[in-house]
Amino acid sequence: MNLSLIAPHAGALPIIAATLTAEQYEQTIADIQRFRGRIYVQDEAIPASALDGSGRHYNKLDYSSYHIVARTHEGAITGVMRVPLYVSGAAVWFMQLYHVLERMEPGPKALYSSAIQQFIDQSATTYPFIVEPGGWAVDRQISEKLTGTTLVAATWAFCQLIGGAVAIATATVKHNSAALLKMMGGINCLEGTSNARFYDPFHRCELEIVYFRSDRVNPRFAAMVEEIKGQWQKREAMAA
Numbered sequence: 001m002n003l004s005l006i007a008p009h010a011g012a013l014p015i016i017a018a019t020l021t022a023e024q025y026e027q028t029i030a031d032i033q034r035f036r037g038r039i040y041v042q043d044e045a046i047p048a049s050a051l052d053g054s055g056r057h058y059n060k061l062d063y064s065s066y067h068i069v070a071r072t073h074e075g076a077i078t079g080v081m082r083v084p085l086y087v088s089g090a091a092v093w094f095m096q097l098y099h100v101l102e103r104m105e106p107g108p109k110a111l112y113s114s115a116i117q118q119f120i121d122q123s124a125t126t127y128p129f130i131v132e133p134g135g136w137a138v139d140r141q142i143s144e145k146l147t148g149t150t151l152v153a154a155t156w157a158f159c160q161l162i163g164g165a166v167a168i169a170t171a172t173v174k175h176n177s178a179a180l181l182k183m184m185g186g187i188n189c190l191e192g193t194s195n196a197r198f199y200d201p202f203h204r205c206e207l208e209i210v211y212f213r214s215d216r217v218n219p220r221f222a223a224m225v226e227e228i229k230g231q232w233q234k235r236e237a238m239a240a
């Protein structure tokens, strides 16, 4: 599986240098948006009307985020993950997941907001960054087995490469997405309570908020993370 890390061209923390030309970058973002849009519409996670005229699931957040893209050897995209990056201590209302919290009743909204902010504040002394992985999509018709898992392992690799990060993901319960993240080392701080998952009317499904720390991965996946990190470090050294 060919895994690439796409750095933003503007507006984000320049931790990893951008390697694509402006034209290649624009094309790659368009390809990611079309891919994600197609998979999400097929999955009925979004209506077809959420795509623009060229089939793109347009979101300006894509331009300020890092992306991890899995491709076949021929170059066809098989899976994507978007990784917005923030400095530690960011306010919860500044993050993408706040859109989800805004759709909640005041009680749950206050509960989740303060739990997330507490996690962010506690992590700030140890981890320099926060990431918010999302836009996770795989074409299971053409992907190699474990492409979704590999994209998550690559997110850990990215977090380690930038010097340490905590991650916060709003994951769907369907497709075992949240279960897969927790199996790999993610934590739902409200596990075992009636608030462990909640229904989001926009995505029309149940979601869980799952946290990660870059240095805490299920040992079963540690070798996968190391392998991806090694591949990217080698590529960076060759490009330098």
Ligand SMILES: CC(C)(COP(=O)(O)OP(=O)(O)OC[C@H]1O[C@@H](n2cnc3c(N)ncnc32)[C@H](O)[C@@H]1OP(=O)(O)O)[C@@H](O)C(=O)NCCC(=O)NCCS
Residues within 6 Å of the ligand: 039, 040, 043, 136, 137, 138, 139, 140, 143, 145, 146, 147, 148, 149, 150, 170, 171, 172, 174, 175, 176, 177, 179, 180, 181, 183
């Ligand atoms: C969610 C998604 C990205 C996962 O990608 P994927 O390539 O299918 O994932 P993988 O093959 O690496 O892993 C999934 C497998 O792990 C299994 N798995 C998940 N949690 C597990 C657990 N706790 N223990 C054991 N196995 C588990 C799944 O059952 C699945 O097995 P299967 O292939 O035999 O059905 C993909 O299904 C997708 O794009 N879905 C549509 C969009 C979506 O829901 N995105 C996620 C939004 S949060």
